[in-house]
Amino acid sequence: MDVGAGSAPIERSRRNPEGRRRAIVEAAAALIVEDGLTDLTHRRVAARAGVSLSATTYYFSSLEELSEEALRLLADRIDTELAAVAETLAAHGGDPAVLAGILHGYLLEPMRVQADTALYLAATQRPALRPLALRWFDGLVEVLSNHVDAGTATALAVYADGVTVHAMLHDEILDLAAITRAVTALMRPDDGSRR
């Protein structure tokens, strides 16, 4: 049973329920990132996806189901990003400067920052979404744990969240030197010389 998508780019117009459904979810995800979960409505999603209002209710039994699927899409992208972080970090043996560089590079892409923050915001508004939002934090701790002890990994992830919040609220992001300094300090082993 070959699917035979053919040469048409997406061919979303007529009789392509899968593509249609996907377009709706992606439109919802984009709107959540841009305007937040609060402003998500069937009508806005429909307009963004270029489908009729009914299409958004036909494929999803409720707005909550639709938004959840959109958030899951965003969370999946986070997993992809985390895998990339793990790879880069592994290639450099957990060098603090490399980790700082990754974090700084992340901040340079506001769309990603905004997407991840949208998940956090959604989670605070709807506790059921917390596990989804924690994929980023827990995943980062796990990745970092390959190079430092669990406590340090958690501290680094906490700092990373702080950096993200900072980026959301300020016009200028933290510079690489400051991030490097903080990350290095957090990763530097507690010198037991005192006492």
Next chain:
Amino acid sequence: MDVGAGSAPIERSRRNPEGRRRAIVEAAAALIVEDGLTDLTHRRVAARAGVSLSATTYYFSSLEELSEEALRLLADRIDTELAAVAETLAAHGGDPAVLAGILHGYLLEPMRVQADTALYLAATQRPALRPLALRWFDGLVEVLSNHVDAGTATALAVYADGVTVHAMLHDEILDLAAITRAVTALMRPDDGSRR
């Protein structure tokens, strides 16, 4: 026909516009902390404050004006808290353990954490509110700058924000030992021994 409120405690009922207005703002602030800025409506505020719907529109020309005043109330409380932090810190000469203790004590009061987070959430939803939300961050940096250099102060404030986010998303807050370790590491001067 005398109304005879008699021994009413606050006498907010009749002819007390100032108290009435204040009750409305406080009700709005409480609702924002509990349910977020999004779910704030005239009717909910009225019910919470025990006044009629009209009272909320009589004292505030729009819902936005009302919410802004409520957020300002929350921000003012932050200033009070910051002053207390500054005092405690000054009394102990900027000891890392003391700072960690303050931060941990803060996390033990979920209502405060939630109130401050509400400001952050509001700011991401409505950029005009950013200056209000930054009172906490900027104020903390300023307080810390009395004891450490500006860069370290910023790093500590960033970490503090991360800790707050962590508390909002997790059931269990970070323990004092972990916070102390991180704060100590961030405050420890960069040993320039390595060239």
Next chain:
DNA sequence: GATGTACTGGTACGCTCGTACTAGTACATC
């Protein structure tokens, strides 16, 4: 005691929302 006014309560309007419903339409299967 009369009167102006600051305030209060109740109701109404126009809007957007989630969701349901009802016709259509095009494809798969025969």
Next chain:
DNA sequence: GATGTACTAGTACGAGCGTACCAGTACATC
């Protein structure tokens, strides 16, 4: 080519919203 069905489009409905409006009511001032 007939037919069943998967999908589409348009419209409708009840609810909650911000806000406006209006008739009262109690106090200050005289």
